[in-house]
Amino acid sequence: MTEGQDECLSLALDAMGGDAAPDAVIEGADLVLSGAIPCEGRVHFSIYGKGDVVLPVLSKYKRVVANSVFIDVADAVLASDRPSYALRHRRNSSMWKAVEDVKKGLVKGMVSAGNTGALMAVSRCVLGTMQDIDRPAIVTAAPSKKDSFVIVDLGANVECNAYALFQFALMGVAFAKTVLGRSDPKVGLINIGEEEVKGTVAVREACALLREAGSKVNFHGYVEANEALAGKVDVVVTDGFTGNVMLKAMEGTADLIFSAFKDTARSSLIRRIGGLLLRGGIKRMLGRLDPDRYNGAMLLGLNGIVVKSHGGADGEAFAYAIKAAVSAARHDVVSRIAAEISEIG
Amino acid sequence: MTEGQDECLSLALDAMGGDAAPDAVIEGADLVLSGAIPCEGRVHFSIYGKGDVVLPVLSKYKRVVANSVFIDVADAVLASDRPSYALRHRRNSSMWKAVEDVKKGLVKGMVSAGNTGALMAVSRCVLGTMQDIDRPAIVTAAPSKKDSFVIVDLGANVECNAYALFQFALMGVAFAKTVLGRSDPKVGLINIGEEEVKGTVAVREACALLREAGSKVNFHGYVEANEALAGKVDVVVTDGFTGNVMLKAMEGTADLIFSAFKDTARSSLIRRIGGLLLRGGIKRMLGRLDPDRYNGAMLLGLNGIVVKSHGGADGEAFAYAIKAAVSAARHDVVSRIAAEISEIG
Numbered sequence: 001m002t003e004g005q006d007e008c009l010s011l012a013l014d015a016m017g018g019d020a021a022p023d024a025v026i027e028g029a030d031l032v033l034s035g036a037i038p039c040e041g042r043v044h045f046s047i048y049g050k051g052d053v054v055l056p057v058l059s060k061y062k063r064v065v066a067n068s069v070f071i072d073v074a075d076a077v078l079a080s081d082r083p084s085y086a087l088r089h090r091r092n093s094s095m096w097k098a099v100e101d102v103k104k105g106l107v108k109g110m111v112s113a114g115n116t117g118a119l120m121a122v123s124r125c126v127l128g129t130m131q132d133i134d135r136p137a138i139v140t141a142a143p144s145k146k147d148s149f150v151i152v153d154l155g156a157n158v159e160c161n162a163y164a165l166f167q168f169a170l171m172g173v174a175f176a177k178t179v180l181g182r183s184d185p186k187v188g189l190i191n192i193g194e195e196e197v198k199g200t201v202a203v204r205e206a207c208a209l210l211r212e213a214g215s216k217v218n219f220h221g222y223v224e225a226n227e228a229l230a231g232k233v234d235v236v237v238t239d240g241f242t243g244n245v246m247l248k249a250m251e252g253t254a255d256l257i258f259s260a261f262k263d264t265a266r267s268s269l270i271r272r273i274g275g276l277l278l279r280g281g282i283k284r285m286l287g288r289l290d291p292d293r294y295n296g297a298m299l300l301g302l303n304g305i306v307v308k309s310h311g312g313a314d315g316e317a318f319a320y321a322i323k324a325a326v327s328a329a330r331h332d333v334v335s336r337i338a339a340e341i342s343e344i345g
Numbered sequence: 346m347t348e349g350q351d352e353c354l355s356l357a358l359d360a361m362g363g364d365a366a367p368d369a370v371i372e373g374a375d376l377v378l379s380g381a382i383p384c385e386g387r388v389h390f391s392i393y394g395k396g397d398v399v400l401p402v403l404s405k406y407k408r409v410v411a412n413s414v415f416i417d418v419a420d421a422v423l424a425s426d427r428p429s430y431a432l433r434h435r436r437n438s439s440m441w442k443a444v445e446d447v448k449k450g451l452v453k454g455m456v457s458a459g460n461t462g463a464l465m466a467v468s469r470c471v472l473g474t475m476q477d478i479d480r481p482a483i484v485t486a487a488p489s490k491k492d493s494f495v496i497v498d499l500g501a502n503v504e505c506n507a508y509a510l511f512q513f514a515l516m517g518v519a520f521a522k523t524v525l526g527r528s529d530p531k532v533g534l535i536n537i538g539e540e541e542v543k544g545t546v547a548v549r550e551a552c553a554l555l556r557e558a559g560s561k562v563n564f565h566g567y568v569e570a571n572e573a574l575a576g577k578v579d580v581v582v583t584d585g586f587t588g589n590v591m592l593k594a595m596e597g598t599a600d601l602i603f604s605a606f607k608d609t610a611r612s613s614l615i616r617r618i619g620g621l622l623l624r625g626g627i628k629r630m631l632g633r634l635d636p637d638r639y640n641g642a643m644l645l646g647l648n649g650i651v652v653k654s655h656g657g658a659d660g661e662a663f664a665y666a667i668k669a670a671v672s673a674a675r676h677d678v679v680s681r682i683a684a685e686i687s688e689i690g
Contacts, residue, residue, distance in 0.1 A: 117543075145601055155537050158545050192500050192589040198462075200503050200586060225590045229597030238590070241545060244537040245570045245587050249594035252574030256490055257602050260634060264626035274622025281609035281616045289605060 008042040009329055011322065012098035012107040015049030015058075016076035017114020018311050018318070022054045025113065027315025028322055029068065030061045037319040039326040046107050048073055048094035073097050077114050079311070083121035095119060099126045102304040108329040109305030111296070111321050113313050119306065120156050120299060127304040130338050135160075136301035137168050138240070138308060139175050142250060143289050146231030150176050150185075154297055155244040162205030165189070165237055169210055169217060171300045172235035174340035178331045179298075179324075180234070188223030188233035190242060198222070202239070216344045225249075251291045258286070292317040296324030300337065305329055353387040354674055356667065357443035357452040360394030360403075361421035362459020363656050363663070367399045369458065372660025373667055374413065375406045382664040384671040391452050393418055393439035418442050422459050424656070428466035440464060444471045447649040453674040454650030456641070456666050458658050464651065465501050465644060472649040475683050480505075481646035482513050483585070483653060484520050487595060488634050491576030495521050495530075499642055500589040507550030510534070510582055514555055514562060516645045517580035519685035523676045524643075525579070533568030533578035535587060543567070547584070561689045570594075596636045603631070637662040641669030645682065650674055 013029060015022040029045050031037045045068035047054065058065060075092040090096055095118065098110040103126050112119050120136065129136055137153035152172040157164060169187050176185035189207055191199040199207075199222070210219040220233050225246050228236045238246065265275030275282075287293065295317040299306040305328050309321035328334075358374060360367040374390050376382045390413035392399065403410060420437040435441055440463065443455040448471050457464050465481065474481055482498035497513040497520075498505070505513075514532050521530035534552055536544040544552075544567070555564040565578050570591050573581045583591065610620030620627075632638065640662040644651040650673050654666035673679075 116538075143601065145604065158537065158543075190590060192503065192586055192593075193461075198503075225593035226597030226600065229594070229601050241537055242587055242590050245535060245583070245591050246594045248537075248570035249574070249591045250598045252571030253595045253598040254602060255571065256488065256574050257599060257634060259490065260630045261606075261627075264630045265623060267626055270622050271626045274619045274626075277615050277619025278610060278623070281612055281619075282606075285605045285609045289602060 006042050008044050009326060010044045010046065010107045011325055011329070012046045012048060012101055012110035013322070014094045014098050014110065014112035014114055015047050015054045016094040017112040018309060018313060020312070020314060021113065022049055022057050024313055024315045024318045026054070026057050026061050026064055028318030029064045031315055031319040032322050033063045033067050037316065037323060039323045040330045041326070043322070043326055044068065046071060046098070046101060048098045050074070050076060050094070071097060077118045079115050081115055081118050083117040086115065086118035087121050087125055090118070090122070096122050096126070099123050099304070099306065102306065103127050109307065109325045111307045111309060111325045113309035113311050113318060113321070116155060116308055119308055123299055123302050123304070123306045127302045127306070129301050130303060130341065132341055133167060133171070133301040135164050135167070136299055137171055138297045139172060139300050140247070140294055140297035141180060142247065142294055144229055144231035148180065149228055149231070149233060150180065150235045151243050151247060152235065152237055152300070153240040153243050154247055155240040156299070157240040159241070160202060160239040162202050162209055165202060165206035165239065166209040169235065169237045170341050170344050171337060172237060173217065173344070174337035175298070175300060175333070176234045177340065178333045178336045179327060182234050184218050185234035186218050186220050187235045187237060188220045188228060190225065190228070190236055190238035190246070191222035192224065193222070206237070213344070254289060254291055293320055296321030298324065298328055298333070303334065305334060351387050353389050354671060355389045355391065355452045356670055356674070357391045357393060357446055357455035358667070359439045359443050359455065359457035359459055360392050360399045361439040362457040363654060363658055365657070365659060366458065367394055367402050369658055369660045369663045371399070371402050371406050371409055373658075373663030374409045376660055376664040377667050378408045378412050382661065382668060384668045385675045386671070388667070388671055389413065391416060391443070391446060393443045395419070395421060395439070416442060422463045424460050426460055426463050428462040431460065431463035432466050432470055435463070435467070441467050441471070444468050444649075444651065447651065448472055454652065454670045456652045456654060456670045458654035458656050458663060458666070461500060461653055464653055468644055468647050468649070468651045472647045472651070474646050475648060475686065477686055478512060478516070478646040480509050480512070481644055482516055483642045484517060484645050485592070485639055485642035486525060487592065487639055489574050489576035493525065494573055494576070494578060495525065495580045496588050496592060497580065497582055497645070498585040498588050499592055500585040501644070502585040504586070505547060505584040507547050507554055510547060510551035510584065511554040514580065514582045515686050515689050516682060517582060518562065518689070519682035520643070520645060520678070521579045522685065523678045523681045524672060527579050529563050530579035531563045531565050532580045532582060533565045533573060535570065535573070535581055535583035535591070536567035537569065538567070551582070558689070599634060599636055638665055641666030643669065643673055643678070648679065650679060
């Protein structure tokens, strides 16, 4: 770092992951560097990929070339790789090398739009899990009527016992405090009704564990998915299967309504004019609700910052995942979460 | 029935169930009778409830009085009743008596906005399950980008093995054929990715069972919740916990977006005008997407028609649940489903 310059945060990007790799990754980096999608402070990228695939794209983005290093790797994780396969055979992949450099401290974190299972397995193997955490989880923020809420887990753990759910709650609280800046985050456990008798055995036992935690966790009790969206709690806890379905249902519904709205606003001249008059307001509304803006789910419970972008992300969506990683790094999320967990747990 | 009159379908209404009972129930009946929410053919109601609670409301709706009989009962199922408690102690409740009259053939079906668990338990006890069906399920239709799709199960079975999921698929297919009129409904199994290695053990085993069924089931494979909303399949199969969360996430997201849109269209004079110009189109769009229109989930796999309305339904939403029950009865869903299942199973 040069004398007198603002602190420049170094971040690793896996240029081989995702449906639109490497284009979306490089374009995302460019949107961040241009300030189109502003991040907290200056960023420098380490870009990992196969030279023959990435360099032709990279060379088109002068701004990215000027603010990055390129690390040529021999291999890439495929979307179809099982986690166990990636662990054994993808040590020379862009994903592995990027996570390894997080471990070495060469970068403050990494972002990948690649295979989620492989990313979790590789990250767990290379970085290790935090003390007192058995199973890392995937978290993201999502919009609510009031502001936003955190969902844990989004798919890292398809079957969870009560203790895993309890740990998700602690991680979610720590994330909500550090990344969303909530002072005393309210936790809700996803269930299919508010009565204590409802739900699976794991959910009912997790409820008991959270009640036992007393004042250490601001536990609201059970919530239904619509109540979470209405803003009733700050942190929503559920197993990875349910959390993933919940998030995808939210995305699918938003997409359904927005496309129906577009059709409506194009269905006659009068309605076209109506749509134009509303355009500024709708844009602002979309700004708050657009799933792309919430792209970038964090793998929590690891000794390092790893952010998973949606596999289908375009450049703009990928830029938001970069933004999430930068924010996590700037707020030193990993050590703050470790502190929270040792305090509560 | 008088000579020359159209066939008049007799339907039971539980006037004691739901947050807004008995008002929403009676108002819903009135909206159907007035034609505001039209059903297939003429309807006559049998209304079950405690006289002191229901009669003062009923007396305000002349049209309902003229087209119904009132059955005074001594008791009601409470929202907090466990299913086992309802089975033992609520035999004189409006819910029980209404289901009993379905069994006796006095009415063609019943609608209740009451306690779901109790409704399922009572219906199962009184009506019995269809041959070859182990566990009844709750189904509803929901809007998709293309048209609509069916979700099974919505909460009757929180933990399901592969065989239960397989049966849900058969019931869903039968429902899509009879109620939605689809000729060869495409079935998707909810999972958190398309790869065969993903998901819980039950989901992977159910996938194998559905593949084994060969040409008897038009099985698409795994789908994610957003793909279902995009219209990729006609029937979505999942356990009751996940299905319930998925539906509530859809409702919550729709509510979030519609209320944000309303705020936007009120935020300035220009935008108010824009909103007015779009009003007709938005109304039509809402007509297709409004969760209220999809109110009325059917308890499938029973020897009789039982429809569950949302507990929070207002009169209009309850009227849609009545409409769903009338449609199921007119299409003779129960025997057509039994025929489907004996053919496929």
